[in-house]
Amino acid sequence: MSKIQRTLSTSFQFYIRFFFRRYPSLPYIIKWLLISAIIGALVGTACAGFLTSLQWATDFRESHVWIIAFLPVAGFLVGALYHYLGKEVEAGNNLLLENIHEPKETIPLKMAPFVYLGTIVTHFFGGSAGREGTALQMAGAIADQLARPFRLNKDDRKVLLISAMAAGFGSVFGTPLAGAVFGLEVFLIGRIRYNALFPAFASAVLGDIVTNLWNAKHTHYHIDFIPKPEFLPVVYSILAGIVFGICAAVFSKLLHKTSLFFKSKIKYPPLRPVIGGILVAAAVSAIDTTRYIGLGIPTILESFTQPLPFHDFALKMIFTIVTLSAGFKGGEVTPLFFIGATLGSALSVFVPLPYGLLAGMGFVGVFAGATNTPLACTLMGIELFGAECGVYVAIACVVSYLFSGNNSIYTKQKIGEAKNKRFEHLTDKSFKDV
Numbered sequence: 145m146s147k148i149q150r151t152l153s154t155s156f157q158f159y160i161r162f163f164f165r166r167y168p169s170l171p172y173i174i175k176w177l178l179i180s181a182i183i184g185a186l187v188g189t190a191c192a193g194f195l196t197s198l199q200w201a202t203d204f205r206e207s208h209v210w211i212i213a214f215l216p217v218a219g220f221l222v223g224a225l226y227h228y229l230g231k232e233v234e235a236g237n238n239l240l241l242e243n244i245h246e247p248k249e250t251i252p253l254k255m256a257p258f259v260y261l262g263t264i265v266t267h268f269f270g271g272s273a274g275r276e277g278t279a280l281q282m283a284g285a286i287a288d289q290l291a292r293p294f295r296l297n298k299d300d301r302k303v304l305l306i307s308a309m310a311a312g313f314g315s316v317f318g319t320p321l322a323g324a325v326f327g328l329e330v331f332l333i334g335r336i337r338y339n340a341l342f343p344a345f346a347s348a349v350l351g352d353i354v355t356n357l358w359n360a361k362h363t364h365y366h367i368d369f370i371p372k373p374e375f376l377p378v379v380y381s382i383l384a385g386i387v388f389g390i391c392a393a394v395f396s397k398l399l400h401k402t403s404l405f406f407k408s409k410i411k412y413p414p415l416r417p418v419i420g421g422i423l424v425a426a427a428v429s430a431i432d433t434t435r436y437i438g439l440g441i442p443t444i445l446e447s448f449t450q451p452l453p454f455h456d457f458a459l460k461m462i463f464t465i466v467t468l469s470a471g472f473k474g475g476e477v478t479p480l481f482f483i484g485a486t487l488g489s490a491l492s493v494f495v496p497l498p499y500g501l502l503a504g505m506g507f508v509g510v511f512a513g514a515t516n517t518p519l520a521c522t523l524m525g526i527e528l529f530g531a532e533c534g535v536y537v538a539i540a541c542v543v544s545y546l547f548s549g550n551n552s553i554y555t556k557q558k559i560g561e562a563k564n565k566r567f568e569h570l571t572d573k574s575f576k577d578v
Contacts, residue, residue, distance in 0.1 A: 188354025219417025262473030273474025283312030311351035318362035322524035334561025385543025392513025420470020484510030509540035513548030
C-alpha cells in the first residue's frame with residue numbers, strides 16, 4: 145500500500161469514527177432498519193397471502209352454506225393438530241407476550257403454518273373468529289427466526305417481537321400507525337418501550353406497504369356526518385364509552401370463564417372444538433342465518449348506514465366466545481369490531497349522536513377496553529374513519545379503557561401502571577394472576 149493510499153485510508157477511518165461519534169444513533173438506525181425491512185417484507189407477504197385465502201374461504205362458505213354442518217369435524221382436526229403436534233405453540237398470542245416479558249427459546253416456526261391452517265379451516269366451515277391473532281402469531285414466529293442470524297440478545301429479541309406484532313397488526317388491518325402503537329402498548333399496560341419505537345414504526349409501515357404491493361384488499365369504512373365537538377356531544381360520547389367499556393369487560397370475562405369450562409368438563413382437547421362446532425352449527429341452523437359467523441364484515445358495514453338491533457352484538461358475542469373457547473383458531477379483534485360497531489349503532493336509539501359515528505366509536509372503543517390499548521385504538525379510528533372523528537374515538541377509547549377494569553382478552557398482558565390507585569397493588573402482575 146502506497147503512502148497516499150495509507151493516508152486516504154486513515155482519513156476515511158477518522159471521518160467514519162467522527163461521524164458515528166457525532167450521530168451515535170446511526171448504527172442503531174441502520175441495524176433496525178435492515179431488520180425491519182426483512183420483517184416488513186416477510187410479514188407483509190404472509191399477511192397478504194392470509195387475507196387472500198381468508199376471502200376465498202369466506203366466499204366459498206357463503207356460497208355453500210351446507211358446509212357449516214361439518215364444523216364439528218373441522219374442529220376435531222384443528223384440535224388434534226394442536227394436541228398432537230403443536231402443544232408448544234398452542235398458547236398463541238400469550239406465548240408472544242410471554243416471550244416479550246421474558247425471552248426464552250426461539251418461538252417455533254411451525255406456529256405460523258399451524259395458526260394459518262387452523263384459522264382458514266375455522267372460517268371455511270363457519271366458526272366465528274377474527275384474523276388479528278393469526279397475523280400476530282405468524283409475524284412473531286417468522287420474525288423470531290431472525291434472532292440467531294443477527295445474534296440478537298434478550299433485549300433485542302424483545303424489540304424484535306414487538307416489531308413483529310406491529311407489522312402483523314398494521315398489515316392485516318391496513319393501519320400501520322395503529323399497528324406500531326399496538327405493538328408498543330399491548331404487552332405492558334401503562335408503559336411503552338421507547339427503545340422499540342423506531343423498529344415498531346418501521347416494521348409496521350414497511351409491512352403495510354408490502355401487503356398493499358400484493359394487492360391484498362382491506363375494508364374501507366365511512367362515517368357520513370360528524371358533529372363539531374361541543375359540550376353535549378362530548379358528554380354523550382363519555383356515556384357511550386362507559387357502555388363500550390362494560391361490554392369489553394363482559395366479553396373478556398366470559399371468554400376466559402367459558403374457556404375454563406370447556407377445559408374442566410372435556411378432558412380430551414380435540415373433543416372441545418367438536419362440541420363447540422356442534423353448538424355453533426346447530427345455532428346457525430336454528431336462526432337460519434350466517435350473519436354471526438366468520439368475520440361479519442357486511443354487518444359491520446351495515447352498522448355505519450343504519451341503526452341495528454341490540455341482539456346483533458349479543459349474538460355475535462355468544463358465537464365468538466363459544467368458537468374461541470372451544471379451541472378454534474383466529475382472533476378476537478374483528479369480532480370485537482363487530483360487537484362494538486353494532487352496539488354503537490344500536491345505542492343511537494338512546495344516545496343523540498349519528499349512528500355512523502357511534503358505530504365507529506364502538507368499533508374501536510370495545511377493542512380498546514378488551515385489549516387495554518387506548519392509544520393504538522384511537523389511531524386506528526383516525527386511520528380508518530378520518531381525522532374529523534378523532535376527538536370522539538379518543539373519548540370512546542379512553543373511557544372504555546378505564547371502565548373495562550382489570551380485564552383483558554390476553555392473560556399474559558402485564559400491568560405496568562395501574563389504571564387508578566385502587567389497583568396499584570396489581571402492578572407487574574399478568575391478568576392470569578389478577
